[in-house]
Amino acid sequence: MGEQIQNLLLIAVGSAFVNNVVLSQFLGICPFLGVSKNVKTAAGMGSAVVFVITIASFVTGLIYKFILGNPNIMGGELEYLNTIVFILVIAALVQFVEMVLKKSMPSLYNALGVYLPLITTNCAVLGVALTNVQEGYDILTGVVNGFATAAGFLVSIVLMAGIREKIEHNDITESFQGTPIVLVTAGLMAIAFFGFSGLI
Amino acid sequence: MNKCTERIFNGLVKENPTFVLMLGMCPTLAVTTSATNGIGMGLSTTAVLVMSNMLISMLRKIIPDSVRMPAFIVVVASFVTIVDFLLEGFVPGLYDSLGLYIPLIVVNCIILGRAESYASKNPVLPSVFDGLGMGLGFTVGLTCIGIVRELIGSGMIFGHQVLPDSYVPVTIFILAPGAFFVLACLVALQNKIKNNLARKGKKVPEAAGCGAGCAACGNRAACGGHMLTSETDKKDKE
Numbered sequence: 352m353g354e355q356i357q358n359l360l361l362i363a364v365g366s367a368f369v370n371n372v373v374l375s376q377f378l379g380i381c382p383f384l385g386v387s388k389n390v391k392t393a394a395g396m397g398s399a400v401v402f403v404i405t406i407a408s409f410v411t412g413l414i415y416k417f418i419l420g421n422p423n424i425m426g427g428e429l430e431y432l433n434t435i436v437f438i439l440v441i442a443a444l445v446q447f448v449e450m451v452l453k454k455s456m457p458s459l460y461n462a463l464g465v466y467l468p469l470i471t472t473n474c475a476v477l478g479v480a481l482t483n484v485q486e487g488y489d490i491l492t493g494v495v496n497g498f499a500t501a502a503g504f505l506v507s508i509v510l511m512a513g514i515r516e517k518i519e520h521n522d523i524t525e526s527f528q529g530t531p532i533v534l535v536t537a538g539l540m541a542i543a544f545f546g547f548s549g550l551i
Numbered sequence: 552m553n554k555c556t557e558r559i560f561n562g563l564v565k566e567n568p569t570f571v572l573m574l575g576m577c578p579t580l581a582v583t584t585s586a587t588n589g590i591g592m593g594l595s596t597t598a599v600l601v602m603s604n605m606l607i608s609m610l611r612k613i614i615p616d617s618v619r620m621p622a623f624i625v626v627v628a629s630f631v632t633i634v635d636f637l638l639e640g641f642v643p644g645l646y647d648s649l650g651l652y653i654p655l656i657v658v659n660c661i662i663l664g665r666a667e668s669y670a671s672k673n674p675v676l677p678s679v680f681d682g683l684g685m686g687l688g689f690t691v692g693l694t695c696i697g698i699v700r701e702l703i704g705s706g707m708i709f710g711h712q713v714l715p716d717s718y719v720p721v722t723i724f725i726l727a728p729g730a731f732f733v734l735a736c737l738v739a740l741q742n743k744i745k746n747n748l749a750r751k752g753k754k755v756p757e758a759a760g761c762g763a764g765c766a767a768c769g770n771r772a773a774c775g776g777h778m779l780t781s782e783t784d785k786k787d788k789e
Binding site: 374375376377378379380381384431432433434435438439442473474477478481482485524525526527528529530531532534535537538539541542545 | 657
C-alpha cells in the first residue's frame with residue numbers, strides 16, 4: 352500500500368513538473384498563448400482543463416479496460432480504435448459535462464462554462480488519454496496522472512498570465528510585441544522548469 | 552494559372568500554414584528537434600490531409616450539416632490510425648521519435664480547418680490539391696525550423712555533420728526551450744515583414760493561428776471559440 356502511494360506520488364510530480372505538459376511536451380499551446388492575457392481568465396481556463404482531463408482520463412480508462420483492451424471482446428484486438436474512440440468520447444464528454452454543470456451547478460458553470468467547449472480540441476486531453484494507455488496505467492494511476500498533468504497546465508498558464516500582466520507595461524521592440532515576447536517568456540519558463548528534472 | 556496548381560501555390564506560399572497562418576503549433580514546436588523528424592511529421596500530416604480532404608469532399612453532399620464536425624473527426628481519426636500503423640511497420644525509427652505526436656495529428660488545427668473551410672464546399676480534385684498544397688507548405692515549414700534547430704543545436708543537418716568540429720553545439724536549441732526561442736524569432740520576423748508592408752500601404756495577410764488566440768483557430772466551429780472571445784471580452788470590460 353505504502354509503495355503504491357509512493358509510486359502514484361512519483362507519477363504525479365513527474366507529470367506536473369518534470370514533464371510539464373505545456374513547457375516540455377508542447378500540448379495545449381493554443382490556449383496557453385491565447386487565454387493567458389490576465390490571471391483570472393487563465394485560472395478559469397486552467398481549472399476547466401483540470402476538471403475535464405480528470406474526468407476524461409477516468410472515462411477513457413474505463414472504456415479501455417472494459418471494451419477496447421478487454422481480451423474477451425474480439426480477443427483484445429480492438430486497440431487500434433483507441434484514437435478514434437477517445438477523441439469522440441472526449442468530444443461527447445465535454446458537451447455532457449457542460450450540460451450537467453449548467454443544470455445542476457450553475458455557479459461552477461458560470462466560472463468554467465465559457466472555457467468548456469474550447470477544451471474538446473485541446474490536444475492535452477487526448478494526449479493524456481493516449482499516454483495512460485501507452486504506459487499501461489490502471490484506472491487509478493491514469494486519473495492521478497491526468498489530474499497532475501492538468502495541474503501542471505494550470506500552474507504554467509497562471510504563471511504565464513501573471514508575467515504577461517507585468518510585460519504589458521514594458522517597452523518592447525516593435526517586432527517582438529505580442530506573441531513573440533510571450534514565446535520568449537515561455538522559453539525562459541521552460542528553462543526554469545528544467546530545474547525540476549532532478550526531483551525524480 | 553489553373554485551379555490545381557493555384558491551390559498548391561496557395562498552400563506553399565500565400566497561405567503557408569506555418570509561416571503565414573501559424574496553424575498547428577503543437578507539432579511544430581514538439582517534433583522539430585531535427586530536420587528528419589520535421590520532414591517525417593510533415594509528410595505524415597500531408598498524407599492524412601490529402602486523404603481526408605478527398606473523402607470529405609466526396610461525402611460533402613451526404614453529411615448533414617448539423618453533425619459535420621463529428622463526421623469530419625471520424626474521417627480524420629481513421630486516416631491517422633492508418634498512417635500510424637504504416638509508420639510503425641515501415642519506418643520504426645521515425646515512429647519512435649515522433650511517438651505520441653502521430654495520433655495527435657487528429658487534433659491538428661490545419662486538418663479540421665481545411666475540411667471545414669475548403670473540402671466541405673468544393674469538388675474532389677481541387678480539394679485533393681488543396682490538401683497537397685497545405686500539407687507540403689506545412690512540411691516545408693517544419694523542415695526549415697528543424698534544419699535551423701538541428702544546425703545550431705548539434706551542428707548537423709539530416710544527421711550529417713556540416714559545421715567544423717571546433718563548433719560547440721548550443722544544446723538548448725534541440726531541447727524544449729529552444730523550440731520557443733526559434734518560434735519567437737520566426738513570429739517576430741513575420742511581424743516585421745507585416746509592419747513594413749503596412750507602412751507601404753500594401754495588403755497585409757492575416758494570421759489565423761494561435762497568435763490571434765483560439766478565436767481564430769481553424770476548428771473554432773468545433774469548439775465555439777468565437778463565443779469565448781466575445782464573452783471574455785465582456786468580462787474584461789466589467
